[in-house]
Amino acid sequence: MAISATVALWFLPFVLPLCLYVAFTDMKQMRITNQAVVLLGLIFLVLGLFVLPFETYLWRLMSLIIVLALGILLNAAGVMGAGDAKFAAAAAPYVALGDLRLLMALFMAVLLAAAATHRAVKYSxxxxLAPEWQSWQETKKFPMGLALGTALALYLILGALYGR
Incomplete structure (x- = not known):
C-alpha cells in the first residue's frame, strides 16, 4: 500500500469513530450530518499537517477540492446525496494517490456487502432491534454512509497493518 502505516495509525483513532457515526446516522436518519463531515475535514487539516510531508499534505488537500467538485456535479445530476458527496470529499485527503485503485476496489466490495447486508437485515x-430507522422504509434510496464510512475505516485499518 502507498499509505504509510504510521500515517494510517495516526489517523485511525480519530477517524474510526466518525466512520461508525456516519454509518449509524445514515442508516437511522438517512443523512450524514455536516458536523461529522466538518470534523473529518478538520482532523485531516490539523493532524495531516504534522504527519505528512508538506507537499503531500497540499496535494491531498487538492483531492478534497476535486472530489467535492465531482460530488456537487453528481448531486446535481441526482446520482448521489449531498451528504454522501461532502463525506467523500472530506475523506479524499486520507487516501494516498497510489492507493486509488485499491480504494475503488475496496469501496465496490464494501458497497456490495453493505447493500446485501442492509437488505438482508431489513427483511429479517x-x-x-432498530425498528425506527428510516433506511428500512426507503425503497429507492440506500444509506451510502454505511458503505462510505466502512470503506474509509477499512482502508485506514489495512494501511495501518500493511502500509509501507
Missing part, C-alpha cells in the same frame, strides 16, 4: 427479525 434483526430489524426489530
Amino acid at each position: 427479525p434483526l430489524r426489530r
Whole structure:
C-alpha cells in the first residue's frame, strides 16, 4: 500500500469513530450530518499537517477540492446525496494517490456487502432491534454512509497493518 502505516495509525483513532457515526446516522436518519463531515475535514487539516510531508499534505488537500467538485456535479445530476458527496470529499485527503485503485476496489466490495447486508437485515427479525430507522422504509434510496464510512475505516485499518 502507498499509505504509510504510521500515517494510517495516526489517523485511525480519530477517524474510526466518525466512520461508525456516519454509518449509524445514515442508516437511522438517512443523512450524514455536516458536523461529522466538518470534523473529518478538520482532523485531516490539523493532524495531516504534522504527519505528512508538506507537499503531500497540499496535494491531498487538492483531492478534497476535486472530489467535492465531482460530488456537487453528481448531486446535481441526482446520482448521489449531498451528504454522501461532502463525506467523500472530506475523506479524499486520507487516501494516498497510489492507493486509488485499491480504494475503488475496496469501496465496490464494501458497497456490495453493505447493500446485501442492509437488505438482508431489513427483511429479517434483526430489524426489530432498530425498528425506527428510516433506511428500512426507503425503497429507492440506500444509506451510502454505511458503505462510505466502512470503506474509509477499512482502508485506514489495512494501511495501518500493511502500509509501507
